[in-house]
Amino acid sequence: xxxxxxxxxxxxxxxxxxxxxxxxxxxxxxxxxxxxxxxxxxxxxxxxxxxxxxxxxxxxxxxxxxxxxxxxxxxxxxxxxxxxxxxxxxxxxxxxxxxxxxxxxxxxxxxxxxxxxxxxxxxxxxxxxxxxxxxxxxxxxxxxxxxxxxxxxxxxxxxxxxxxxxxxxxxxxxxxxxxxxxxxxxxxxxxxxxxxxxxxxxxxxxxxxxxxxxxxxxxxxxxxxxxxxxxxxxxxxxxxxxxxxxxxxxxxxxxxxxxxxxxxxxxxxxxxxxxx
Numbered sequence: 001x002x003x004x005x006x007x008x009x010x011x012x013x014x015x016x017x018x019x020x021x022x023x024x025x026x027x028x029x030x031x032x033x034x035x036x037x038x039x040x041x042x043x044x045x046x047x048x049x050x051x052x053x054x055x056x057x058x059x060x061x062x063x064x065x066x067x068x069x070x071x072x073x074x075x076x077x078x079x080x081x082x083x084x085x086x087x088x089x090x091x092x093x094x095x096x097x098x099x100x101x102x103x104x105x106x107x108x109x110x111x112x113x114x115x116x117x118x119x120x121x122x123x124x125x126x127x128x129x130x131x132x133x134x135x136x137x138x139x140x141x142x143x144x145x146x147x148x149x150x151x152x153x154x155x156x157x158x159x160x161x162x163x164x165x166x167x168x169x170x171x172x173x174x175x176x177x178x179x180x181x182x183x184x185x186x187x188x189x190x191x192x193x194x195x196x197x198x199x200x201x202x203x204x205x206x207x208x209x210x211x212x213x214x215x216x217x218x219x220x221x222x223x224x225x226x227x228x229x230x231x232x233x234x235x236x237x238x239x240x241x242x243x244x245x246x247x248x249x250x251x252x253x254x255x256x257x258x259x260x261x262x263x264x265x266x267x268x269x270x271x272x273x274x275x276x
Contacts, residue, residue, distance in 0.1 A: 056241030079251030108134025124156035224260025
């Protein structure tokens with residue numbers, strides 16, 4: 001029986017062939033976004049003493065359906081920027097997440113924060129496509145690659161001057177990564193095979209990465225306590241989508257979470273001192 005992830009990848013491959021017939025690989029050279037100077041995603045995530053926040057622009061998900069009915073991607077991104085997010089992730093998968101490359105393009109023209117294209121990337125075409133629509137980085141999911149595909153995608157990201165946030169789910173994925181090519185590692189707390197979430201399961205995997213790797217915890221995070229634990233364990237960044245999307249003011253939610261994280265981290269430090 002195929003998993004949700006299998007279904008998404010199959011649909012992605014079908015849609016990709018259709019898009020290639022409409023816009024060729026070389027056509028992207030003439031896109032306005034293709035000439036944009038990219039912003040370092042790695043620097044943005046590692047530029048704070050606390051846990052930097054990647055705030056996600058996300059309308060829907062396969063497991064939850066429509067998350068934010070009043071969805072204005074540009075307004076949401078601007079609120080994130082004002083609220084203190086370090087970077088932004090933009091869902092561009094249409095069939096399952098109701099995303100769109102046009103959201104990425106529109107946000108790139110209004111927001112100064114670096115942008116991640118979050119999608120199910122299986123072909124270098126999608127990397128160049130991300131660049132053409134204004135992305136500064138692209139998500140590359142280890143679990144949906146095989147053979148030389150992962151290295152091929154990483155080489156494409158380097159060629160088009162995009163950072164790669166390389167995402168794994170388990171030890172098997174981690175063991176496939178060549179850290180000579182990867183300097184931003186994410187672990188998804190949501191298992192895309194069954195969509196169950198374990199907020200802290202990725203910490204042990206992330207801590208195995210070489211020194212100098214930017215470490216990102218993804219999905220299921222919603223509290224200052226969550227992020228304070230990540231900070232204590234040496235995790236640099238947190239990618240958060242659904243929690244912010246369900247708030248009346250996503251930007252204020254970012255600001256509040258940053259403050260709560262600092263309070264919780266100070267509390268954890270006091271507890272450590274008391275128990276030492």
